[in-house]
Amino acid sequence: MAKRIEVKDLDIYYDKFLAVQGVSMTIQPRSVTALIGPSGCGKSTFLRTLNRMHELVPGARVDGKVFMDDEDLYGPGVDPVSVRRQIGMVFQRPNPFPTMSIYENVAAGIRLNGGRMKKSELDDVVERSLRSANLWAEVKDRLNRPGSGLSGGQQQRLCIARAIAVQPGVLLMDEPCSALDPISTQAIEDLMLELKTDYTIVIVTHNMQQAARVSDVTGFFNLRGVGQPGELVEIDETTKIFSTPSNKATEDYISGRFG
Amino acid sequence: MRKGSTVLPSTERTRSRRAPQRPGDRVFSGLSTGAGVLILVVLAGVAAFLVAEAWPALIAPADEVPGPDGIVLYIWPLLFGTLLAAFLALLIAAPLAVAIALFITHYAPRRIAQALGYIIDLLAAIPSIIYGLWGIQVLAPLTVEPAGWLEENLGFIPLFAGPASTTGRTMLVAALVLAVMILPIVSAVVREAFRQTPRLHEEASLALGATRWEMIRMAVLPFGRSSIIGASMLGLGRALGETMAVAIVLSVSGGVTFNLISSGNPGTIAANIALEFPESTGIAVNTLIASGLVLFAVTLLVNMAARAVINRRREFSGAN
Numbered sequence A: 001m002a003k004r005i006e007v008k009d010l011d012i013y014y015d016k017f018l019a020v021q022g023v024s025m026t027i028q029p030r031s032v033t034a035l036i037g038p039s040g041c042g043k044s045t046f047l048r049t050l051n052r053m054h055e056l057v058p059g060a061r062v063d064g065k066v067f068m069d070d071e072d073l074y075g076p077g078v079d080p081v082s083v084r085r086q087i088g089m090v091f092q093r094p095n096p097f098p099t100m101s102i103y104e105n106v107a108a109g110i111r112l113n114g115g116r117m118k119k120s121e122l123d124d125v126v127e128r129s130l131r132s133a134n135l136w137a138e139v140k141d142r143l144n145r146p147g148s149g150l151s152g153g154q155q156q157r158l159c160i161a162r163a164i165a166v167q168p169g170v171l172l173m174d175e176p177c178s179a180l181d182p183i184s185t186q187a188i189e190d191l192m193l194e195l196k197t198d199y200t201i202v203i204v205t206h207n208m209q210q211a212a213r214v215s216d217v218t219g220f221f222n223l224r225g226v227g228q229p230g231e232l233v234e235i236d237e238t239t240k241i242f243s244t245p246s247n248k249a250t251e252d253y254i255s256g257r258f259g
Numbered sequence B: 001m002r003k004g005s006t007v008l009p010s011t012e013r014t015r016s017r018r019a020p021q022r023p024g025d026r027v028f029s030g031l032s033t034g035a036g037v038l039i040l041v042v043l044a045g046v047a048a049f050l051v052a053e054a055w056p057a058l059i060a061p062a063d064e065v066p067g068p069d070g071i072v073l074y075i076w077p078l079l080f081g082t083l084l085a086a087f088l089a090l091l092i093a094a095p096l097a098v099a100i101a102l103f104i105t106h107y108a109p110r111r112i113a114q115a116l117g118y119i120i121d122l123l124a125a126i127p128s129i130i131y132g133l134w135g136i137q138v139l140a141p142l143t144v145e146p147a148g149w150l151e152e153n154l155g156f157i158p159l160f161a162g163p164a165s166t167t168g169r170t171m172l173v174a175a176l177v178l179a180v181m182i183l184p185i186v187s188a189v190v191r192e193a194f195r196q197t198p199r200l201h202e203e204a205s206l207a208l209g210a211t212r213w214e215m216i217r218m219a220v221l222p223f224g225r226s227s228i229i230g231a232s233m234l235g236l237g238r239a240l241g242e243t244m245a246v247a248i249v250l251s252v253s254g255g256v257t258f259n260l261i262s263s264g265n266p267g268t269i270a271a272n273i274a275l276e277f278p279e280s281t282g283i284a285v286n287t288l289i290a291s292g293l294v295l296f297a298v299t300l301l302v303n304m305a306a307r308a309v310i311n312r313r314r315e316f317s318g319a320n
C-alpha cells in the first residue's frame, strides 16, 4: 500500500516565475520525510507537485519527472484526478467540510472513489479511519454532528481520518500543526509515528524540533539568493542532518543562525 | 472552545470598564436601530392601509363585489394564476441562474466570465414594460409552433392539454418572461456566494481526488445553499409582484387551470390590479386592494418559509 516516490530534476513554475529548481529525491515507503527551510523557499510548492495540486493555479506547470513506484505521475495520459485519489493531503489549516457531518467527512473520499459501498462496510471504514486518527473515542457519540463543531486539533485529526479513509499510497502534510496548540500538536506527532507503519508520509514543517522528533529523513530547502528559485540543499537521515550536516547553509539554518 | 469561553468574558469585562463610548459608535448604533425600526413601521403602515381599505370589500355582500360569486371566488383564480406564473418562472430561472453562476465563477476564463457577468447585470436594468413588449411581440409568436407540437404529442399531460393558443399569449410565455426578468437578480446573488466559497474547502475536495464537478457538489453548492434559497425567494418575490409584463403578455379568461399553452388563463393579482384599477370605483377598488392584501400575505409567507428552510440546517452552514 505504501508507495515510494522518486523525483528527478524537477523545476516548478508559476507561469514564467521559476519557484523551485532542480529537485531530485527519493522518498522511502513507510517512513516520515520532513521538509524544512525558510519560508518562501518553495516547500509547499514542491509538496503540491507530488499530488498534482500545483497545476490548479492558472499558468502553473512543472518540468521534470515524478514517479510513484513505477508510475510516471506526469506521464502523458495520466489523469491528475486519479493521482490525487492515490495521494492524500492534509493542509495547514484544518478544513473539514462544514456542510457535512463528521461521518460524511470521513466518507467523502470513498464516495468519490467509485462511490458504491454497503452501509455496514462504510461504517467499518469510517470507524477504522477515525480509530487510526486517534479520534474515534472523542467523536463516536456524535458522528452526525457537523465537523466544524470540533476543536482545531480534533478537526485536523478528522482531516487526517478523511485522507486515510481511502488508503492512499502517500500522505502529504503541509505544516499540519502550525495552527494548533502544543497538546494537539503532540497528538498529531504521535499519530504520524503510528501511521508511518502503513503509509509513506511527507511533512513540511517550520518547527525543527518537530522534524527531529517525527522524521526519519529530512530535506533542507533554501533560496539560492534574493529573487532566485528555491532548491533542495541536502537530504539525508534526520539524525545526520541534525548532527553533522554536510552543507554549511543547513548547519546555519538548524542552529538558528538565519531563516 | 474551552479557551474561548474563559477568555471572552474577561476581555468583555475590561472593555466595559475601560472603553469610553465613542460618539461614532453611538451615532452608528442609533442610525442602524432607527433604520430597523423605520422598516417595521413602514411595513406595519402598509399592512394597516391594506386591511383598512380591503375591509369594506371583505364584509360586503357577495353580489356587490365584482365577479359573479363573491370576493373569495374573485380572488382565488387570481391568486392561483399568480402562484402558478411565479413558481413556474422560478422553476425555470433558478437552475439556469445556478448554472450561469457556476459557469462564471468556476468554468469560464476570466475575460468571458466578466463580460457575461456584465451582460446579465444589464438585464436587470431593462424596464419591465420592455420585457412585456418583447414577450408579446417576439417570444409569444415563437412559441406557437412548439406549443402545437406539445399539444399533439404530450397532450395527455394536463400541462399541455391545449388547445394551443394561436397568439402565444399563454401562461408558459408569461412564466418565461418572468423567468428572464428574475434571472439577473437570482444569478447575481448566487454568483457572489459561489465566489466566496473558501479556497480551503475547494482544495480539500480536489486533494481527495474530486473532479471539478464533484468539487462543486462537495464544496461549492453546499456552501452556497442558503444563498441559492435566499436568491430564489428574492426572485419569487419579484415574480409574484410583477405587474406590467404579465399584464401585457397574458391572455386572461379567468379559469383555474394548469393548462400552460392555451389562451384561457387565470390572471395574476398584480396585473389584474393594474388592468382593472383605472375603471373601478367604490367597492370594486376595495376588492382590488383586498387582492393586494392577499398578495402581501403570500409574499410574507414565502419569505418566512425560506427563512425556516435556511435555519433548519444552520449548524451545517459553514458559518460557524
Ligand SMILES: Nc1ncnc2c1ncn2[C@@H]1O[C@H](COP(=O)(O)OP(=O)(O)O)[C@@H](O)[C@H]1O
Pocket: A014, A017, A019, A038, A039, A040, A041, A042, A043, A044, A045, A046, A057
Ligand atoms: N499561487 C502562487 N502564484 C504565484 N507564486 C506563488 C504562488 N504560491 C507561491 N508562490 C511563490 O512561490 C515561492 C514559494 O512559495 P511557497 O511554496 O509557498 O514557500 P514555502 O511553503 O516554503 O513557504 C514564493 O516565492 C511564492 O511567492
Ligand SMILES: [Mg+2]
Pocket: A043, A044, A045
Ligand atoms: Mg508553505
